Amino acid sequence: MNPPRSLYVHIPFCRHICPYCDFPKLLLSTGYQERYTKALLNEDTRYQGLHFDTIYLGGGTPSALDASLLKLILEELVRRHGTPKEFTIECNPEDVNPRLVSLLKACGINRISLGVQSIKESTLKMLGRRHTPEDAARAIALCREAGIDNLSCDFIYGLPGERMDDLKNDLDWVRKENLPHVSFYALQLEPHTMFAIQKVQPPSDDTLSLYYDTIDTALRSMGLDRYEVSNWARPGFESRHNTCYWRGDPYAAIGYGASSYVDGVRAVRTRSMTDYLAGKYIFSSRAESLAEQEFDYLMCNLRLRDGFSLKDFKERFNKDFLLAYADRIEALRDDLEIDDSRVRVKRDKLYILDSILVDLLDFSSLR
Ligand code: SF4
Incomplete structure (x- = not known):
């Protein structure tokens, strides 16, 4: 990482x-x-x-x-x-x-x-x-x-x-x-x-x-x-x-209630000031599975005007997005814009991003 x-x-x-x-x-x-x-x-x-x-x-x-x-x-x-x-x-x-x-x-x-x-x-x-x-x-x-x-x-x-x-x-x-x-x-x-x-x-x-x-x-x-x-x-x-x-890149964080994402580990800091002052900074910390990382990646990157690059997706998750999501892409063809290198939500469809994500992502993979 x-x-x-x-x-x-x-x-x-x-x-x-x-x-x-x-x-x-x-x-x-x-x-x-x-x-x-x-x-x-x-x-x-x-x-x-x-x-x-x-x-x-x-x-x-x-x-x-x-x-x-x-x-x-x-x-x-x-x-x-x-x-x-x-x-x-x-x-x-x-x-x-x-x-x-x-x-x-x-x-x-x-x-x-x-x-x-x-x-x-x-x-x-x-x-x-x-x-x-x-x-x-x-x-x-x-x-x-x-x-x-x-x-x-x-x-x-x-x-x-x-x-x-x-x-x-x-x-x-x-x-x-x-x-x-x-x-x-x-x-x-x-x-x-x-x-x-x-x-x-x-x-x-x-x-x-x-x-x-x-x-x-x-x-x-x-x-x-x-x-x-x-x-x-x-x-x-x-x-x-x-x-x-939004790109799903790692970030560090310090402070009461703050979250960081480093080496695939999402860590959330305490909201107890007493604990924080005592140096018990981390409230919860969990290594995300690759499926969770993929879920977060798509959810965040599709918020961006430029979406994500197919090459970047392949390098991170070792699979071809167009093949892995073929059936769902077909159902979303009016909402997504896909060219040789990138996938993005159509400009006039960004306001329904949440419903697009529900149709694209497998929420059951998070259970
Ligand atoms: S209460 Fe929330 S919104 Fe209001 S100033 Fe503090 S952080 Fe900002």
């Missing part, structure tokens, strides 16, 4: 908890910041000697961490692993100020992902977000002034009560801000979140499909191409880090 070329670093602290969120997180006020930083850097020693092409700090809210601790983590990662080609941090707009941005720049961060979610004030309130639309615009301007132009903004659509006009306003804002990368995720009602408990009602599938089409058409007209089901970028601004996940 190849060594991982990407490292994910989880910073779990948030100033508040959003009602739709299922990520591993804790309130900042729990006061674990310093001990967590120490435990995190200690866990990182498992990857001693590895150089990473991409490092991604996600959360939680990395920008909420005490600035001196954030600086320590960033400097230590660079000292141990070298400066990655793509060095990303997730920030909430309300945290972005000139001091934070110059610290990030000085530590080598060259890509910032902002959790904007919406530019409508009442929607932001419903989502439990603390920033205003003005905060988001100000954060983008500050990043650019500091010379960090590789910016991405996350949005959520399919919210209860959302109207087409709201979505169009978000898209107009993306155009105005001239962003090189955006993600639009449909609201997922994850079990145990406040939205799920409140039985929040998302729009119908037909409405969601119309919204998705509207998003793709508008972003395409701005020069942002959909390179993954929920991600659009100008050429050269695709997220290298996330593409590693």
